[in-house]
Amino acid sequence: MTQLFSPKPIPKVELHRHLDCSWRYSTLVELAKNFKLIDSTEYTEVESKLLVTSPMTDLGSVLKKFTRAQQLLKNEEILTRLTFETLEDAYNDGIRILELRYSLNFIQEGSGLSYDKIHMALLKGIEHAQKKYPIATGLISIFQRDQSKDHLQKILDFTIQNKSVFIGADLADNEAAADPNSFKWLFDELYEAGVPITIHSGETPDSGAPKRVKDAIEILHATRIGHGIQIIQDQSTIDFVKAKNVHLEICPISNALTQAFANRKNHPFFDLYKAGVSVSINSDDPGIFNTYLSDDYSYLIQNFGLTTTDFTKINKLAYDASFISAVEKKRVMPIL
Template identity: 25%
Template sequence: MTDLNAFIAGLPKAELHVHHVGSASPRIVAELAARHAGSTTVPADPAALADYFTFSDFAHFIEIYQAVVALIRTTDDLHLLTYEIARDLAAQQVRYVELQVTPYTHHLAGISPEQVCEVIEDVRAKAATEFGLEMRWIFDIPGEYGAPAADLTLHAATGVRPDGLVAFGLGGPEIGQPRGFYQSWFDQAIAAGLHSAPHAGESTGAPTIWDAINLLKAERIGHGTHCMEDPKLVDFLAEKQIPLEVSPTSNVRTRVVDSYETHPLPRMVEAGLRVTINSDDPPMFGTTLTNEYAVAARLLDLDEAGLAALAKAAVDASFAPEAVKKRIGGEIDGYLSSTATSSPEPTGTSVE
């Protein structure tokens, strides 16, 4: 049997829940902090960022996240960030990503939605040709900014609308931000042909997930960590097979769950829920998508076939065109076949 870590490193993957600014590597964060030295609290030393990215709770994480967001002040900053994210993802054998972009926070820095779209579309073209990476966008409302953020995000999504945009989202803190408040904006985005992919049930309970489904018409749930609190919700999610974008290390680092050992992922799978594995804000949480697959392998006792099935689950749950899904699914199958060994009794289990 092959080494699972080596298998995961080479496994073609799709990433469905990862934030744009939250994907900035320590090297890029430090470079941006140095560019804006004297006007930021973010360290310009990559080695100091590990301590800086140690969060006392979810509110503290949001505070630090906003400090990093504030480093993106020009279109050059934005291009550097987006291009390097593409490079880092491709190095992990990510073939397809739906990157969550927040036009409103860039607007606050003086970068218009039109400029944001121009920059990210330029990188999308480069990523396809240089890295073999298909990039798509989810424009998300930062909930902490309320209606003005929703208005601008909707304009960016339906008025400017870059070619790579596939979905409309809602991020930021859940406490004090009821999902139903954003219903009218989601209704308009959905009417314009966009998919619905809000965060829900990360730092709040099952009622937030119900609201995301019933009021925002969620087709996927960002996190859904606390869904297991409500048996009726679990039954509904299992019946409808609404995908949950699970990010184990994120949940541990933001103190949403106490530890990996208490993470609900195994219970989600046992209940028949449709899960995908994602990295959320990987450098801030000291992780990568590759590492999240290793975490999932341990929590779920997966073998190579189980890991390949998990990778295909993300492809299938994506908003990619069917031709792209078929191509990447074929790559995963081919990779599994190429790494198969003569071991007659592989250990671990599969997730189908």
């Protein structure tokens, strides 16, 4: 019988978290009330309007929740606060290395701010947090599959101009409808500019998913995949991912909520880990799921009996796959 334990004190490395969906619960409620997105601060109302806490059945209502959360990203002060609180809460949850990704487009739609102002406000939050806590962090610029070429070009220019600050680039949103070749120009430029690449892929359960993961690696230069769990369907893709030493950023609770697999015990995490694939544990959108990263660890303890030894191994894999500089990683986690 596996002994259950609290994963909170484990020193953690998190590689896949959307900063723009990473609210502290009390701040989410406070701002939603101030901006009149909710009438009361009762949990039931907050949950029904802003949180995703049970497996999604109605995509329309889920998207509305993300749109409401986007409306909270109103000004620079809020962006700085969001970043500071994200890092403070992460540190208190045992996280020592945290990569945060954000979409300039998503935040601009919510705030109307320029890319420069958005980016500077986030950096200010990081600076404040790092004065107080020994946590290593870095920002990843997200490109969205449903954006126009003009928008993608603008974000590309901004990302490359700021490549000394961005630690990487990502491609997100519905991949089933998108041809990877239509983003080749963009990721060729990022690759040539030396920007490390991770791609959201292999998340939803359809038979085309393993091929899309392979395409993200071969066509779009990804060295890491956001999710990637559907490679479990195809042994040759598992072998390919291992041979290329590509890392999978796995988000257990997020996958449960999007119904990426049949039931909790069927999450592919354990099989991929045992097959020798480089994997990490991540929270994805904790502000919307009302979770901490430790909840994802608890999920794996409860469903697969993972131990502290497993978590040490997995955090070492995440540490090695992180885009943050070796010096910075060593500063906060010298033992890995």
